[in-house]
Amino acid sequence: MISNSLPHDTALRSRAHRVIPGGMYGHLNVARLPPGYPQFFARAEGATLWDVDGNAYVDFMCAYGPMVLGYGNREVEAAADAQRKLGDVLTGPSERLVELAEKLVGMVAHADWALFQRNGTDATTLCVVIARAATRRRKILVARGAYHGSAPWCTPHPAGTTAEDGVHLVHYEYNDVASLQAAALSVEGDIAGVIASAFKHDYGQDQQLPTPEFARAVRALCDASGAALILDDVRAGFRMHLGGSWETVGVRPDLAAYSKAIANGYTLAAVTGSDRFRDAAASVFMTGSFWCGAASMAASLKTLDIFERDGTIAYMERIGQRFRDGLAAQAHAHGQVLKQTGPAQMPTVLFADDPDVGKGRLFTAEALRGGAWLHPQHNMFLSAAHTEADIDRALQATDSAMAAVRKHFGRD
């Protein structure tokens, strides 16, 4: 059992508070998590994280997605190492750039070309810019509550933004065809693109896979209006389908944004596109000092090869289902009603009748003490490095955690 006292973490937080506003920034800030979550980590291997006080956790966040083949995967590290010995960020790109574009064009169903960036937000922003350049229109239809990055045009937190940053966004409800059509009608003639996440994975909510009806309606709207169908596959990419996440519903986008799992933790993002948007993509100027770094591209090439060779997605789905089934059995045994939504390899686990997340927070805090890092509100991630032993170890922790929920809240 992991102690709630984390002396080294506590000392680091004090130091951090002096030199980092609020002590930590962004999505890795544990301020919103229950007490007991360590802020700082010392090392990681496979699916296991060690905090700076030496405690080990089975990690169900996978760095919020990038880790997909295990921390320190030997093959990926060797590929990146070999490239780094030759050169990484240079005065021009390496051959890896061409190889990786060819690889994505071969793998991603809609892709005729690819471009590379560093952040998921870079990729979604570039998709929007290309859509506008191609159509010479302005409006982007976006699902209400969806996260497409943290740039001023799309950040969910308004501090420091202006009214103009999001002025050309028009909102629809994910999976709601009527709301999509109403949004389109409201800006008819000025629609540059429709952006949609691979599936609905909004913070703190039950996840929803796209309905084929919805996905086809988006495609039909874009075909009829000439707008770009932009698939935001940053979070789900390479965990749903190697050909692109909407292959699962038989609909191909015009532009897609990738990042997170594309290089097993190496910093990389990509936009793929179809020929219709090639000239527009060539006409825009978005760039960055490190965007052609060859080591991340070598890591990505090896990562994508392993996905194909090892059937990684099917494995993650299976091992995620083992965890999901275990949780379901425990919930039943302890008289709790769990809402387990989304794909098993990217699960969200919420308690029914838990408006203030009291159950979820107690559950995850107790699971953490047992050595399983779960998130009470965000979707989680499985990886190819999660073994059956990892899952079973985590399930021991969640069984005690579920008992604590029953003890505190009673049976549902």
Added chain:
Amino acid sequence: MISNSLPHDTALRSRAHRVIPGGMYGHLNVARLPPGYPQFFARAEGATLWDVDGNAYVDFMCAYGPMVLGYGNREVEAAADAQRKLGDVLTGPSERLVELAEKLVGMVAHADWALFQRNGTDATTLCVVIARAATRRRKILVARGAYHGSAPWCTPHPAGTTAEDGVHLVHYEYNDVASLQAAALSVEGDIAGVIASAFKHDYGQDQQLPTPEFARAVRALCDASGAALILDDVRAGFRMHLGGSWETVGVRPDLAAYSKAIANGYTLAAVTGSDRFRDAAASVFMTGSFWCGAASMAASLKTLDIFERDGTIAYMERIGQRFRDGLAAQAHAHGQVLKQTGPAQMPTVLFADDPDVGKGRLFTAEALRGGAWLHPQHNMFLSAAHTEADIDRALQATDSAMAAVRKHFGRD
């Protein structure tokens, strides 16, 4: 002498044209450079680049800035390697985050805190967002023609942007106090910040160091109005002064953006700020999947230590001056008038009376054939890895190139 025939590069360009819009994107696209520049590189070491056809070049671009201690610097690589073996991008930050923030706060004169990103554009954008959050105002004063990144709000190329993206920018002329004050007057009461590059390093123009009068006027304007003085030190940071580039003129910013040289080629950007902007910085939400990657931070810690230990800036200035003096002597001998502007460690070299850059393009193309990678219009970069032998080798190439200019264009 390097051949103009680059068969492997040519073959790669054909492949690239099929899978990358326009064959290449961003600032590394050689389409704007004279014929003969290789697009793809195979490896690099110290200050030397090898193209994919095996030709070696003394590199005066340093990856457009990130390389500052030499490609493959052993100490930096060892520090990053050691960290990567522990862990890089994890479900939370490592102790390196705190150490690096402490390091910058100790080194950068105005800094009370630091935040980390991945692109220079992330850093400049975050500065603008923090300035707006702190002041609850909208307008940003920006020098006409200055490059602050490629996001829609600041990109110099309008394709795919909307009128609203830059609607809150108000332009002034760098080093022109009257124009600064006129810009301020035009939006009095709504000024969130003034952004200024470390010095004027606009593409294709003579560089200008900031005049103390100008820098002090920016400071006075910000003090009087409560606006944030934002120093864009992305390009010049750690090549002018370790305390921040405007220490050279005795003026401290409120917020500063760093990237490029901060980690000797590892992907990293940073914002530093003063206490007055701490709460605003804590209130904004900008984040990215890889922003706390520990390997880049370990690389940065080592890079910054080496800067202090080795007096890197003074060395780059001295070796840059050797190159500058050599070019000046050659120009004199060949009857050419050169405009060598900016700091010697970040030189721009233009020919007088060269409106279509015909002389500059012939000069750099010929120097390239002699094994020196120079840019005809962009500022260049020296590094601590440029040896006297590298400079003298490059000067052999430029002497022949200067002779070619004289032969084609005559004496000035």
